Amino acid sequence: MNILITGGAGYIGSHVVKLLLENTDSDVTVIDNLVTGFESTIDELKKIRDFDFIKADLSNWNEIEGIFKARKFEAIIHFAASLIVPESVENPLKYYLNNTANTANLVKLANDYGVKKFVFSSTAATYGEPDISEIGNGIKEDFPTNPINPYGQSKLFSEKIIQDTAKANPEFKYVIFRYFNVAGAAPDLSIGQKTKNATHLIKVASECACGKRDGMYIFGTDYPTPDGTCIRDYIHVMDLADAHIKALEYLENNESDIFNVGYGKGASVKEVIDTVKKVSGVDFKVQDAPRRAGDPAMLISNCDKIKQKMNWTPKYDDLEFICKTAYEWEKKI
Numbered sequence: 001m002n003i004l005i006t007g008g009a010g011y012i013g014s015h016v017v018k019l020l021l022e023n024t025d026s027d028v029t030v031i032d033n034l035v036t037g038f039e040s041t042i043d044e045l046k047k048i049r050d051f052d053f054i055k056a057d058l059s060n061w062n063e064i065e066g067i068f069k070a071r072k073f074e075a076i077i078h079f080a081a082s083l084i085v086p087e088s089v090e091n092p093l094k095y096y097l098n099n100t101a102n103t104a105n106l107v108k109l110a111n112d113y114g115v116k117k118f119v120f121s122s123t124a125a126t127y128g129e130p131d132i133s134e135i136g137n138g139i140k141e142d143f144p145t146n147p148i149n150p151y152g153q154s155k156l157f158s159e160k161i162i163q164d165t166a167k168a169n170p171e172f173k174y175v176i177f178r179y180f181n182v183a184g185a186a187p188d189l190s191i192g193q194k195t196k197n198a199t200h201l202i203k204v205a206s207e208c209a210c211g212k213r214d215g216m217y218i219f220g221t222d223y224p225t226p227d228g229t230c231i232r233d234y235i236h237v238m239d240l241a242d243a244h245i246k247a248l249e250y251l252e253n254n255e256s257d258i259f260n261v262g263y264g265k266g267a268s269v270k271e272v273i274d275t276v277k278k279v280s281g282v283d284f285k286v287q288d289a290p291r292r293a294g295d296p297a298m299l300i301s302n303c304d305k306i307k308q309k310m311n312w313t314p315k316y317d318d319l320e321f322i323c324k325t326a327y328e329w330e331k332k333i
């Protein structure tokens with residue numbers, strides 16, 4: 001299959017490229033502007049086998065159309081986006097342009113050039129702040145979507161654009177993934193998360209364990225959770241990457257759909273920090289701080305749908321393993 005990966009030099013995209021190169025004979029083209037992605041990641045991936053990397057910005061619609069004209073893509077996996085929530089509050093237009101407008105253009109090109117499969121990186125942020133008393137067995141895909149920041153809203157708009165396009169063009173099929181909290185590195189430590197000034201909990205704790213930060217804060221210790229800190233559903237990046245490979249297979253014979261991807265269980269901020277301390281053997285400094293605006297107390301997925309419909313079975317559903325790969329990767333870079 002001839003596959004376009006946008007954002008393939010970034011964290012999650014690069015792990016999907018790795019699996020595609022290792023486990024399929026697909027022709028892979030990566031488009032990335034390297035704003036938060038890394039050419040060194042592309043170089044590492046090229047050690048598996050060669051593929052085309054095009055440094056381009058999705059906002060250059062003419063240039064992107066030129067790439068579609070020159071290559072007959074059969075599938076697109078669209079990761080490229082801006083994803084810092086506080087920045088999206090300060091600069092919403094950056095998010096509506098990069099995430100929503102550029103996605104609309106990509107979907108248009110997919111339509112114009114007959115691309116039949118579109119896999120999209122959406123987020124649990126589309127659910128906003130679900131009522132903790134209603135979460136029960138996890139947030140299902142049909143829970144109300146009420147994003148509380150422009151980042152989540154920009155992704156929800158993109159979802160609608162993709163869905164409406166598929167309604168109008170039955171040849172165009174999609175899988176929309178709503179990721180929960182993604183962490184860890186490839187178990188062979190060839191690639192991992194390089195994000196600068198990351199705010200992701202496991203990345204930050206791993207940086208502390210490696211002495212790259214003096215310490216870290218826990219934002220809010222008075223949430224209605226057993227230890228008072230927020231609960232999230234952490235998924236190993238390689239299991240998430242595998243879901244994308246499954247999605248391409250799924251779209252051969254099945255209808256478009258939205259799927260959560262997580263493990264359907266949660267860990268608190270305190271539990272995660274303790275786990276990073278345990279796997280690293282380093283007792284770094286942690287201070288309590290007030291809650292941040294817009295942090296829901298608990299986000300846990302219900303992942304029954306992806307398990308049943310895509311036959312997706314996670315391999316690394318183990319917080320210690322997630323934290324260990326994140327820490328060992330952090331030590332390496």
Ligand SMILES: NC(=O)c1ccc[n+]([C@@H]2O[C@H](COP(=O)([O-])OP(=O)(O)OC[C@H]3O[C@@H](n4cnc5c(N)ncnc54)[C@H](O)[C@@H]3O)[C@@H](O)[C@H]2O)c1
Nearest residue numbers: 007009010011012032033034035036037057058080081182
């Ligand atoms: N990391 C998470 O926990 C998480 C959670 C939910 C959803 N997501 C979604 O997953 C996707 C990938 O996230 P990530 O963590 O790998 O982030 P990332 O920043 O590491 O990767 C994004 C990549 O897209 C590229 N990019 C951004 N805008 C571009 C543009 N206009 N043109 C070309 N390239 C562009 C960046 O250079 C980068 O390589 C995003 O769509 C994000 O919203 C991530």
